[in-house]
Structure formats: C-alpha cells, structure tokens
Amino acid sequence: MKTEQMVTVLGRQQELCALLVDLSKNMKQAIKENNIKKIDEIVQLETALTMKLSGFEKRREAIASDLAREMGMGTGTLHLNQIQALFSAEQNTRMERIRKDITERCAELSSINQSNNMLIENRLQWVKLSRQVMERSRQASEVTAGKSLVDESI
Numbered sequence: 001m002k003t004e005q006m007v008t009v010l011g012r013q014q015e016l017c018a019l020l021v022d023l024s025k026n027m028k029q030a031i032k033e034n035n036i037k038k039i040d041e042i043v044q045l046e047t048a049l050t051m052k053l054s055g056f057e058k059r060r061e062a063i064a065s066d067l068a069r070e071m072g073m074g075t076g077t078l079h080l081n082q083i084q085a086l087f088s089a090e091q092n093t094r095m096e097r098i099r100k101d102i103t104e105r106c107a108e109l110s111s112i113n114q115s116n117n118m119l120i121e122n123r124l125q126w127v128k129l130s131r132q133v134m135e136r137s138r139q140a141s142e143v144t145a146g147k148s149l150v151d152e153s154i
Contacts (some may be wrong), residue, residue, distance in 0.1 A: 003083070003091055005069070013060070014098050014102050016049055020109055021051070024113055026038075027046075028116050031123065034123070064080075133154055
C-alpha cells in the first residue's frame with residue numbers, strides 16, 4: 001500500500017513540475033512583453049504550485065520513513081533505489097519513467113529560469129539607463145541662461 005502511495009505522490013510531483021515549466025515559459029513571454037500584470041499573476045501561481053510541491057515532498061518523505069521502518073532501517077538512510085525493491089515490476093517501470101521525467105523537467109526549469117533571470121536583469125539595466133537619461137535631461141532643462149551644470153553646482 002505504501003509503495004502505491006509513493007508512486008502516486010511522485011506522479012503528482014511530476015505533474016506539478018510540468019506545470020511549473022509551462023509557467024516559466026509563460027513568464028519568459030511576459031517579461032519580453034513587459035507585461036507586469038501577467039508577471040504578477042504568474043508569480044502568484046508559481047508560489048502556489050511551489051507550496052503544493054513542497055507539501056507533496058513532505059508527504060513523500062513521510063512515506064519513505066514509514067517504508068524504512070518497515071524494512072528495519074533508519075529513517076535517514078533509505079534511498080529511492082532501496083524502496084524500489086519493495087515495488088512490483090509495474091510500479092518500478094512507472095517509477096523510472098517518473099524519475100526520468102522529473103529530472104528532465106527540473107533541468108528544463110532551471111534553464112528557463114536562468115534565461116528569465118537574464119531577461120529581467122537586461123530590463124532592469126534598461127530602466128536604470130532610461131532613468132539616468134531622464135534625470136540628465138531634467139537637469140539640463142534647469143540650467144539657466146549662460147550657466148552650465150558645473151556653474152550651477154558651485
């Protein structure tokens with residue numbers, strides 16, 4: 001029974017990882033479009049999904065601890081490979097697919113998030129540059145006839 005619970009929990013984690021990848025792709029587009037409202041919505045969704053993922057991770061750890069006790073092992077020493085010894089052939093096949101998929105999605109998510117971070121950094125640099133240009137333009141317009149900015153500051 002615990003083995004099927006483990007497969008189910010990992011399957012839910014797999015689904016949540018897929019949703020996070022999709023959201024990160026949407027985030028990239030929202031960043032490119034400078035769509036702040038969409039970015040805020042995506043951040044809220046990502047936060048909710050991450051909290052759900054964390055809840056499933058805690059549930060997975062609890063199931064692993066229960067299985068470790070059933071196997072007469074310490075709760076901190078059980079690895080997924082050891083748990084799989086308790087699974088049926090069908091469960092093992094499913095577990096391997098899930099594990100591979102989660103690993104691939106996590107790598108994809110990491111790559112997309114790195115790209116998103118670079119896009120955000122570029123946007124922030126642009127905002128900073130624009131702000132500096134606007135400030136200099138404002139200062140230049142405040143210069144009185146016959147005085148330079150240097151004269152004004154002295």
